[in-house]
Amino acid sequence: MVRIISALILAVTAACASAAEPLQLVDNPPDRHIVVRGDTLWAISGKFLQQPWRWPEVWQLNKDEIKNPHLIYPGDIIVLDRSGDTPRLRIAKPVVSRDEKLQPKVHSQTIREALPSIPPNVIEPFLSRPLVIEPGEHDTLPRIIAAQEDRMLMGAGDTAFVTNIPDATVENWQIFRPGKPLVDPETKQVIGHEAYFLGNAKLIQPGAPAAIRLTVAKEEIGRGDRLLPAPPANIMAYAPHKPEQAIEAKIMSIYGGLREGGAGSVVSLNRGSDNGLEVGHVLALFRKRASISFDENVRRVETPVPEERYALAFVFRVFDRVAYALVLESSKSVIIGDAVRNP
Structure with missing residues (x-):
């Protein structure tokens, strides 16, 4: 199926008058790029811009348009136009020669798919995981109380019985086991629990108890394991963009x-x-540094120096007080406690 495309026609140009920092092209950018199957928003932007996430400034897109960008298709040509004061991007369609005779052709219609923001094989394993449970929420969630034929452990294809699923409004579920607490490095408070993903299930009969069928089992599933509604896997079309407000995170x-x-x-x-965090936000990772020296009494002296920005991350899943991001570029190791802010 032709992977088509959306979003990003992208990125490629220079500054917008309202931008705090002028956009900069990469060294020796191409004059054009022919869209092909497998292209991603981030990769195409990076062919033209030093800061790939700033492509919406070129098109002056509003927040809703960023989430659902204009479609382009394989074979379309993205052209870098430098004829004006500010470089611009435009789309050129293949031109048919006047001398070319038109012949009957078979036409087919392809299914439109949003251009993925980043490589699908990288992000797909995490589209529905990890899970975050609010403190105190575990006891109110649906829970497996029994298995068919009184089995202790279950796998894909097995049927289980669950409490606290009152109706059939939610059909698809995730199964998890309570995991480690997530502790805010600043306040030292537990702001959630990272649940251990076990598998997926489909509701086959509502009631008290309800019956579910296990469709995916990453590990053995048993009595006491909990369920949450499965989220829609529709984040791939969200385009990379920087937050509109200041973000200070760890x-x-x-x-x-x-x-x-x-x-x-x-x-x-x-x-x-x-x-204010949302799917598609691009954030930068920073690390505090110190210059270490010794005074005349051979005492260790640490002098703070400016923070070092060393990585970029793409936010792909957001909860109320927790977000998950994929590190896309990094010049050094990522360490717990490092600062995360606007790029």
């Missing part, structure tokens, strides 16, 4: 229980939708 954890991460790592942030 890295709380690196997904998978790692101590350090890098490009391709998923990190949790101690800010969420309550603080």
Whole structure:
């Protein structure tokens, strides 16, 4: 299926009068780019702009248009126009020669798909995971109380019985097990629990108890495991863009229980939708540095120096007080406690 495209026609130009910092082209940008299957918003932007997330400024798109950008298709040509004071992007369609004779052709219509913001194979495993549960929420969620034929453990294809699913308004569910607490590095308070994803299930019969069928089982599932409604997996079309308001956050954890991460790592942030974060936001990672020296008494002296910006991250899932981001570019290891702010 032709992967078509949307969004980004993108990125490529220079400054907008209202921008605080002029946009800059990369060194020796191409004059044009032919859109092909497999292109991503981030990759095409990076062919032209030093700051790929700033492409909406070129088109002067509003917030809603950023989420649902204009469609382009494979074969369309993105042209860098430098004839004016400010470089611009335009789309050129293939031109048919006047001498070319028109012949009968078979036409087919392709299904339109939004151009993914970043490589799908990187982000898809995390579209519905990880999960964050608010403090005290565990006891109110649906819970597996029994399995068919009194089994202790279950896998894909098995049927389970669940409490607290009163009707059939939600058909698709995620199964999880309570996991480690997420502690805000600034306040030291628990702002949620990162749940351990076990699998997916489909409601087959509402009631008390309700019956579900396990459709995916990453690990064995048993009595006491909880359920949450599965979120829609529609984030791929959201275009990278910087937050409109100032964001001040910290890295709380690196997904998978790692101590350090890098490009391709998923990190949790101690800010969420309550603080204005949304899917598609691009944020920069910063680390405080200190110059270490010794005085005349051979005492260690640390002199603070300006923070070092070393990475960019793309927010792909947002909860009330927690967000998850994929580190796209990083010049060094990502460490828990590092600062996260507007790029």
